[in-house]
Amino acid sequence: MTAAVDTRVVRRRLGPGRRIRLAFWVGPVLLLAVWALGSAFGVISPAILTAPWDVLTAFRDQWVEHDLLGNVLASLARAGLGLAFGALAGTVLAVVSGLSRWGESLIDGPIQIKRSVPTLALIPLFIAWFGIGQEMKVVTIALISMIPIYVNTHNGLRGIDGRYAELAETLAIGRGEFVRHVVLPGALPGFLLGLRFAVTSSLLGLVVVEQYNATSGVGHMMTLAEQYGQTDVLVVGLVIYGVFGFLADATVRLTERKVLTWRRTLDG
Amino acid sequence: MAADTGRLTGTPPAVRVRDLYRDFGPGRTVLRGLDLDVAPGEFVALIGRSGTGKSTLLRALAGLDRDVAGHGEVTVPDSVSVVFQDSRLLPWKRILPNVVFGSRAPDAVVRGERALAEVGLAGRERAWPHELSGGEQQRASLARSLVRQPELLLADEPFGALDALTRIRMHALLRRLCETHRPAVLLVTHDVDEAIVLADRVILLDDGVVHTDVRVELPHRSPADPAFAELRAYLLDRLGVHDEDVPAGRRAAA
Numbered sequence: 452m453t454a455a456v457d458t459r460v461v462r463r464r465l466g467p468g469r470r471i472r473l474a475f476w477v478g479p480v481l482l483l484a485v486w487a488l489g490s491a492f493g494v495i496s497p498a499i500l501t502a503p504w505d506v507l508t509a510f511r512d513q514w515v516e517h518d519l520l521g522n523v524l525a526s527l528a529r530a531g532l533g534l535a536f537g538a539l540a541g542t543v544l545a546v547v548s549g550l551s552r553w554g555e556s557l558i559d560g561p562i563q564i565k566r567s568v569p570t571l572a573l574i575p576l577f578i579a580w581f582g583i584g585q586e587m588k589v590v591t592i593a594l595i596s597m598i599p600i601y602v603n604t605h606n607g608l609r610g611i612d613g614r615y616a617e618l619a620e621t622l623a624i625g626r627g628e629f630v631r632h633v634v635l636p637g638a639l640p641g642f643l644l645g646l647r648f649a650v651t652s653s654l655l656g657l658v659v660v661e662q663y664n665a666t667s668g669v670g671h672m673m674t675l676a677e678q679y680g681q682t683d684v685l686v687v688g689l690v691i692y693g694v695f696g697f698l699a700d701a702t703v704r705l706t707e708r709k710v711l712t713w714r715r716t717l718d719g
Numbered sequence: 720m721a722a723d724t725g726r727l728t729g730t731p732p733a734v735r736v737r738d739l740y741r742d743f744g745p746g747r748t749v750l751r752g753l754d755l756d757v758a759p760g761e762f763v764a765l766i767g768r769s770g771t772g773k774s775t776l777l778r779a780l781a782g783l784d785r786d787v788a789g790h791g792e793v794t795v796p797d798s799v800s801v802v803f804q805d806s807r808l809l810p811w812k813r814i815l816p817n818v819v820f821g822s823r824a825p826d827a828v829v830r831g832e833r834a835l836a837e838v839g840l841a842g843r844e845r846a847w848p849h850e851l852s853g854g855e856q857q858r859a860s861l862a863r864s865l866v867r868q869p870e871l872l873l874a875d876e877p878f879g880a881l882d883a884l885t886r887i888r889m890h891a892l893l894r895r896l897c898e899t900h901r902p903a904v905l906l907v908t909h910d911v912d913e914a915i916v917l918a919d920r921v922i923l924l925d926d927g928v929v930h931t932d933v934r935v936e937l938p939h940r941s942p943a944d945p946a947f948a949e950l951r952a953y954l955l956d957r958l959g960v961h962d963e964d965v966p967a968g969r970r971a972a973a
Contacts, residue, residue: 573786621781621801622821622867632820634813649810713811 477702501683506690509683513672525667525689526657529585530695532651533592540593541600542642546634548601562601570595572658578663588660607641608634619716638708640714643707650699650701652713654692731902732794734780739791741775741784741898741927749775750789751927754838759870760901764914767924768958773907774875775925777801779939780905781873795871796903796969800864804872807858807939815844818863827866834862837899838892854885858892865900872902876909890916911954916940923957933959 458511459470471477490502491497495506513519544562574591581587613635619629659668669688676684734757741750743936749772756939757763765773779793781801782873808817812866817830835841838858840851857877862967876891878886894917897904908914914921915935923931937946 468751614805615801616810618781618801618803618807619821620783621799623819628821632812633809639811713849 460705469550475704478524479697489615500684505683506686510683510687510690513684513687515563519672519673519687522668522672526661526669526691527695529588529660529668530592530653530657533589533656534596534649536589536593536633537596537649537653538600538646542604544597545601545604545608545642546630546637550634551628559605562598565594566598566602568667570598570656573681574663587663588657588665591660592653592656596649596653599652599671600642600645603641603645603648605639605641606639607644609643640707640711643710647700647703650703651696654696654699658692723732730759733759733761734794734905735792735794736776736780737792738766739776739779739789741779741787741789743787749927750779750791753791753864753924753928755922755929756906757871757903759903762904762917762919764915764918764921765905765907765924765928766909766921766954766958767906768868772927773924777873777875777905777907778872789959796865796869798869799871799873800855800867800869800902802860802864802877804876804879805847806860808856808910810848812848813844813934814840814846814848814851814859817848818859818866820863822866824866830866834865835859837865838862850883854889856880856890857881861893861896865896868900872897872904874904874906876907878913879909886913890939893917911951911958912942914954915950919929919944921950921954923954949957 466479477714486495487503490497495502501509510519513522543560548558550564572593573594574587577587577591581590582615591689593626615633615637616629619633657668658670662667662674665671665674669691673685676682676688734754734755736755739750739753739755742748749770751775753772765776765949767773775784775787778794779787779789779849781799782795783801808814809820812820812888815828815831815835818834819827822830824830832841832844835844838861840855840858843851843855843859848859851859857880861877872890880891881889890928892911904918905916906917915937918935920934922929922933925931934952937944937950939947941947942951
């Protein structure tokens with residue numbers, strides 16, 4: 452008897468279909484192609500949007516003459532620091548508020564109120580409190596990125612099946628172990644979703660705070676370019692912000708795929 | 720007519736329940752002064768119609784009813800394991816960490832591996848719960864309860880969600896495991912046949928008290944045995960299922 456090896460791959464008919472190679476890059480590359488072709492054929496005039504190659508020239512000029520790398524690193528440090536504080540605060544608050552009724556009544560209300568006040572509107576107040584230096588910038592970014600982390604982690608935490616808590620009780624699990632083995636892993640998908648939003652928010656905050664008295668950073672570079680009417684440099688700044696966002700999101704998504712291997716979703 | 724099995728054999732019972740009341744609100748008193756003894760190593764099946772308090776009793780013994788009003792005396796051993804209808808494996812832990820979850824024994828991993836081998840899951844230690852079939856998941860949850868070397872095993876319809884063939888295999892496995900480890904067992908089931916196949920003693924709850932309490936003393940625990948059919952008919956009758964309710968085919972088989 453010859454055994455035929457069945458090599459067919461079973462796919463869900465209603466699933467999104469097979470994985471596309473380099474799927475993540477298809478959209479951005481297409482966008483770049485449209486921009487380049489539009490500029491080459493004069494559809495997009497340089498007054499509206501500088502051509503990609505002119506942006507490259509401006510990029511090289513900034514890199515060599517105006518310490519672009521230093522500006523990029525300064526911006527990254529700001530956004531990263533703010534995001535780190537925001538993620539930590541958001542997670543801790545979500546866990547406290549998700550695990551105790553008292554915590555929830557103390558924390559959830561203020562956060563929901565804070566959520567409806569645009570953080571950018573708070574900047575004048577923060578300037579009064581923290582001055583116009585680095586602290587104000589980091590605090591603003593932290594507050595902006597804390598909210599999506601809190602909301603999604605809290606949501607993920609509340610969505611954990613109560614039956615697991617029951618199981619933990621029959622296994623005589625302590626509070627700390629329960630948080631470590633049940634609550635945090637259960638809330639992880641929510642946290643990572645929140646992190647994706649937070650990364651984008653932190654860049655949004657970055658763009659705004661760097662308009663205030665920055666002496667370094669991508670925003671500083673763009674403010675100068677605005678004053679001197681250098682559209683090409685503005686586009687360099689925009690592209691850098693875009694690349695930041697894109698890479699940050701890609702990093703979180705990759706982490707998500709690595710960390711959440713236990714999940715079986717339409718994605719798998 | 721609760722039998723005092725523990726006292727008869729001279730050893731203190733593993734489970735002792737006296738005058739237990741559980742009350743879910745006005746007119747919803749589920750347990751009304753229930754008395755029950757289970758001897759060490761004894762396998763007791765708990766049957767009864769829906770809402771007669773089987774699960775309530777089990778949850779009381781498991782200490783899972785802290786929010787429920789009631790009173791009474793409940794004594795259980797220090798080491799109690801619960802098997803639920805769903806396997807309740809944590810989806811974010813692989814099988815072995817799930818099995819040893821919460822176990823503080825220094826050799827927990829070795830014991831977990833041994834327990835997995837006992838339930839026929841050797842080699843699946845690194846699998847994710849979703850990669851196992853329903854029956855395999857339930858076997859993993861049995862392994863989790865064994866690792867803790869329970870003196871009392873509480874099982875709330877553990878095979879209720881399994882298909883008929885898997886169920887038969889699980890029956891054999893559970894009996895074998897119980898003969899090896901000798902915990903006292905309280906198994907809640909809807910299935911009279913399952914109760915007779917597995918248990919040393921079948922207890923029928925009705926209206927919050929023990930209504931019927933019979934020992935199962937069958938040489939062969941096979942539905943083909945006339946004594947099996949007799950006991951089955953007796954219990955069904957006690958449950959209020961009478962001969963005319965049973966389809967002709969089943970009646971002939973019984």
